[in-house]
Amino acid sequence: MNKIFPQGDANDNAAGAKALPGGAGDMPQSLPSFLVAHCGDPSSWIYSDQKCDGANNCGDCSDELSPVTACPPCGPGWWRCPSTVFGYCGCIPRSLCRDLVQHCSDWSDEYSCPGP
Numbered sequence: 061m062n063k064i065f066p067q068g069d070a071n072d073n074a075a076g077a078k079a080l081p082g083g084a085g086d087m088p089q090s091l092p093s094f095l096v097a098h099c100g101d102p103s104s105w106i107y108s109d110q111k112c113d114g115a116n117n118c119g120d121c122s123d124e125l126s127p128v129t130a131c132p133p134c135g136p137g138w139w140r141c142p143s144t145v146f147g148y149c150g151c152i153p154r155s156l157c158r159d160l161v162q163h164c165s166d167w168s169d170e171y172s173c174p175g176p
């Protein structure tokens with residue numbers, strides 16, 4: 061094997077393994093730019109419709125929360141709170157309210173949220 065940049069192998073493998081929506085990797089050049097969006101970590105990208113959809117697609121919530129992303133307030137099916145659940149960010153589904161399980165760091169899903 062001719063290795064021109066042998067020290068780059070580990071990085072290349074890592075990028076290749078994570079070249080999926082929601083993960084790190086090069087922005088897909090084959091897609092129109094309006095279909096993809098950067099995460100707070102510029103090496104990560106998502107599909108544009110994954111912004112502000114309530115789900116933590118970037119892994120650091122930068123697709124859901126300011127200052128990276130300006131999202132409208134939580135939709136009618138969502139409760140706004142600092143979430144403790146990895147899959148959510150600033151909103152949780154109201155179906156998780158009043159289920160006797162903490163999903164917000166301030167417990168507002170159990171004490172303030174009126175329920176689904």
Ligand SMILES: [Ca+2]
Pocket residue numbers: 110111112113114115116117118123124
């Ligand atoms: Ca999202």
